[in-house]
Amino acid sequence: MFLSALVGIGTQLAALILLVIVLAIVGMLYIGRGAIITTFIVCYALTSFISGYVSGGLYSRNGGKNWIKAMVLTASLFPFLCFSIGFALNTIAIFYRSLAAIPFGTMVVMFVLWAFISFPLVLLGTVVGRNWSGAPNNPCRVKTIPRPIPEKKWYLTPSVISLMGGLLPFGSIFIEMYFVFTSFWNYKVYYVYGFMLLVFVILLIVTICVTIVGTYFLLNAENYHWQWTSFSSAASTALYVYLYSIYYYHVKTKMSGFFQTSFYFGYTLMFCLGLGILCGAIGYLGSTLFVRRIYRNIKCD
Structure with a gap:
């Protein structure tokens, strides 16, 4: 389950970086640092279908049954890691009264993007992945009894x-x-x-x-x-x-x-x-x- 979630998230991040770089090359993106970070956040939410599709299909092909738990893990793992680090840094910035502190309104907007765009897209991608690419398709017969691994x-x-x-x-x-x-x-x-x-x-x-x-x-x-x-x-x-x-x-x-x-x-x-x-x-x-x-x-x- 954990591996399926990581593979799904990583595939989404690869597509996300390709998309942002292409937008920057064609001139549709202002090259300022703030604009690029904003574009990353918005595009991450919009590309969440990819992580759900890859994770759901991979988890189902490997015989996973608890697909809801796998879907929630895929949708929340990377955002939770980023939020934990960002929350700690934001607390330090507030303590030092720095302008680097993220405003509360910005955090609310990011949560709304995750809850109402990213999470539903991961759910949709997981359902589609389980039904379209979730059937086991091993290239040869697999033994059920594990063979001992030599030294x-x-x-x-x-x-x-x-x-x-x-x-x-x-x-x-x-x-x-x-x-x-x-x-x-x-x-x-x-x-x-x-x-x-x-x-x-x-x-x-x-x-x-x-x-x-x-x-x-x-x-x-x-x-x-x-x-x-x-x-x-x-x-x-x-x-x-x-x-x-x-x-x-x-x-x-x-x-x-x-x-x-x-x-x-x-x-x-x-x-x-x-x-x-x-x-x-x-x-x-x-x-x-x-x-x-x-x-x-x-x-x-």
């Missing part, structure tokens, strides 16, 4: 594969992260959205390729528990981005004090959570297609 070398363990899986995807966006952080924290205008689209597409391709390689090594070691490993190996990209943010904070910025530090790492954590879920979902979907492909023509005893 393997340390570098073929899921934990090592998960940690190593994020290195290459992070390398593909390393340079772009500098410009994104500079634009957001040093108040520079970011306008090369065409290059950002190219980097984002490269990130998706590299993430899928690296995750497929990790899944192949896992299956070759006779370990069939590839689902969570494929997700975590791609999601670990966010871990390296967060480590880079620590370096950027100490070397490239002049921030100091509890207020600035908390806001920097709080919003960076929010960004990395979204990036990790996005990459994890893309990696899982790529590995799923790979596994289905290699097992399609296998005759099982």
Whole structure:
């Protein structure tokens, strides 16, 4: 259930980022930071059908029965994480009497968007996904009795594969992260959205390729528990981005004090959570297609 919700949310975030970047490229979006954040929030609500559809179909194909609980988890998990971080930062801003505090009216509008647009769309997507793509369609017969997994070398363990899986995807966006952080924290205008689209597409391709390689090594070691490993190996990209943010904070910025530090790492954590879920979902979907492909023509005893 939890994996289905994460994959659904990550797929929605990927579509959301593509949509916002395209809007910025065609000139329909003012490049100011406030306008982009507002567009992200509105488009997140409008694209919620995607997360419900992907999550509902995946949960049903894996034999899940409690689809209502899965739907609620899909609709509320990422907004709840962002709200928790935002609430903590807003409390700090109010304590310091800073203008960075989010007005109460803005929070009400965001809740209305979630309750009356995002949540119903997730519900609709879940119902459609369960009925249109929820039937099990395994490429070969699956044994009901789990086979014991043999011992393997340390570098073929899921934990090592998960940690190593994020290195290459992070390398593909390393340079772009500098410009994104500079634009957001040093108040520079970011306008090369065409290059950002190219980097984002490269990130998706590299993430899928690296995750497929990790899944192949896992299956070759006779370990069939590839689902969570494929997700975590791609999601670990966010871990390296967060480590880079620590370096950027100490070397490239002049921030100091509890207020600035908390806001920097709080919003960076929010960004990395979204990036990790996005990459994890893309990696899982790529590995799923790979596994289905290699097992399609296998005759099982």
